[in-house]
């Protein structure tokens with residue numbers, strides 16, 4: 001049985017004061033217990049990882065793990081501005097997002113680089129969250145499944161059965177930050193397509209990999225999304241900035 005996983009992606013938001021308020025509020029909200037069989041994590045910007053790790057410890061927030069929003073594809077060396085996966089592990093991270101559409105679009109990251117980053121994350125003992133998803137044009141021209149299958153195929157080529165230790169996040173680009181959530185059925189259909197593609201490679205990998213949905217997940221649509229058989233949780237952007245909304249989604 002795959003656990004339901006809710007991960008907040010703060011993107012380039014937050015500051016020392018708001019982060020502290022957020023962790024305190026979430027700690028109070030989680031104090032009375034959380035639904036069983038679920039996992040939760042938050043991915044703050046790099047500079048706040050240490051602060052969030054110590055706040056999580058201070059508030060004994062056993063339910064909440066820490067993640068990062070990206071990692072380098074290289075182990076170490078002359079890569080100004082890059083952050084090594086091993087450093088993220090040392091800072092207390094359990095998850096690292098790789099290949100987010102904002103990095104693919106704004107920083108021209110391609111599938112091969114995303115796979116190399118995922119390998120570094122795995123080698124450092126963390127779980128990569130590999131993002132895939134089609135644009136509005138690709139969906140409107142009937143190519144959504146083909147595009148996503150292409151992205152997943154590249155990951156399979158490099159990662160092979162190590163994909164069993166990764167999470168995949170299906171994030172349709174047209175649903176990110178737009179308020180246009182994919183209907184639960186549209187999301188389920190793509191998650192199913194991804195799972196069937198994984199099963200063509202290896203049944204065992206397909207049954208192990210958690211496939212999260214991302215794109216305008218809110219407290220009022222999370223229940224329906226999470227009820228779908230192939231949706232194993234959510235990667236939440238905007239709504240994760242509000243601790244009450246994040247908590248509501250975690251409990252949905």
Ligand SMILES: O=C(CO)COP(=O)(O)O
Pocket residue numbers: 009100171175176177178179214215216217235236237238239
């Ligand atoms: O990109 C996302 C999470 O990684 C989704 O962002 P929103 O929830 O703001 O649409």
